[in-house]
Amino acid sequence: MAAKINTDKIYVQPLGLVRGPIHCDRVFKNLTGGNIYFAAVRIISRTKQGLEEKIVSIVDLDNFFKKKSTTVAEKIKTILNNIESPRGALMLNNGSVIGWKKPVIQGVLNVTPDSFSDGGQYSDIELARPHAHEMISAGADIIDIGGETTKPGAQSVSIKSEKDRVLPVIKNLATLNFPLSIDSRNAEVMNDAIQNGAHIINDVSALGHDLKSIGVVKKEDVPIILMHAQGAPEIMQNNPQYSHILLDIYDYLESRIKMCIDAGIDKNKIIADPGIGFGKTVDHNLEILNGLSIFHGLGVPLLVGTSRKSFIGKITGEKVAENRVSGSIAAMLLCLEQGVQIVRVHDVEQATQAISVWNAAQKV
CATH class of the missing domain: 3.20.20.20 (Dihydropteroate synthase-like)
Structure with missing residues (x-):
């Protein structure tokens, strides 16, 4: 059974990194506006009880969010936006x-x-x-x-x-x-x-x-x-x-x-x-x-x-x-x-x- 993702402190690590260009937004997300893409994320929650984590494919992200509270989903989406956003020169x-x-x-x-x-x-x-x-x-x-x-x-x-x-x-x-x-x-x-x-x-x-x-x-x-x-x-x-x-x-x-x-x-x-x-x-x-x-x-x-x-x-x-x-x-x-x-x-x-x-x- 998947571990519950808590709201204490959440981290998101891109996984399944490949080099592009790749034109398949449903399967991959872009990393920082460059030529590297990721197919999954490790979502880590650090609590007083220890670490809880779950690996979620990009394909399954929307379903994953539907099962989480708005607070948790928004925290993860904010970090994902940081990960995807092109860096300014x-x-x-x-x-x-x-x-x-x-x-x-x-x-x-x-x-x-x-x-x-x-x-x-x-x-x-x-x-x-x-x-x-x-x-x-x-x-x-x-x-x-x-x-x-x-x-x-x-x-x-x-x-x-x-x-x-x-x-x-x-x-x-x-x-x-x-x-x-x-x-x-x-x-x-x-x-x-x-x-x-x-x-x-x-x-x-x-x-x-x-x-x-x-x-x-x-x-x-x-x-x-x-x-x-x-x-x-x-x-x-x-x-x-x-x-x-x-x-x-x-x-x-x-x-x-x-x-x-x-x-x-x-x-x-x-x-x-x-x-x-x-x-x-x-x-x-x-x-x-x-x-x-x-x-x-x-x-x-x-x-x-x-x-x-x-x-x-x-x-x-x-x-x-x-x-x-x-x-x-x-x-x-x-x-x-x-x-x-x-x-x-x-x-x-x-x-x-x-x-x-x-x-x-x-x-x-």
Whole structure:
């Protein structure tokens, strides 16, 4: 007998994802206006007694709704609308427009001495600028510049040190008029980065580390990437635990999105990132990768970064981060198959090649 769907908190996860175009609305629904469609949904209710769930095909949805209260049916329909609605293009303050007709590649440019993968390799402008040019030539759509490593166990750096690292690079690259994001948790760094040519803020603390940061986002009217992390970098890998990994992250991101909207930030400028590797075990990361489609219910574009991360090393036995390219590409393709709009990568050339093949196969 099917479990009753309660009204405490409802989640909807698209299932049976296939690539289109498909012209059969009775059997499939479209995912976020792109070329991926879904044939069923998992409807999950989280109650004090635990989880209750039911898988419903798109064909059977109308009958399913008839058997539910108006309240329950409307909650599910609202989430379905979030899942189906096309995402608005990102409008940047340099006149650039980032759309979602193809996967967007965010290339990583760490100007730090101690990042987990490439620390010290691009820590001054003479090294950073050529690498940025290489990533742009290879197919990057955004260059993400960070001056504070947030790897597990990392210690925070001073605001001055972070600005000394990122601002010269941002100023230099701003002459390219190419989309730049600043990877920072600190309002002062965010503000100065935007003033010197960055266009997007990428905050691993989802504007929780520095209470002034939401004011910067509102004032500058720039896109904001809200990432989930359990705990600060210093302690986040100390036995991370969740009651339900997907739902806990969903609730957190939903609350941060609401906070931004309530503060007057345009929802079309919000991007959500479930934070692979930030306060998660290997199994947690795999659960996220397998369940990414649930986060489309948030109603905003999704960004996921799996590139070179330690969970790939633990699965494959590869201890050297730079040698995890193949595993990174495999994880990236899992993201694309579930409709993730932005992938954050170190190895832009390899990612671009993989996406080109993935796109070509879709058109056959």
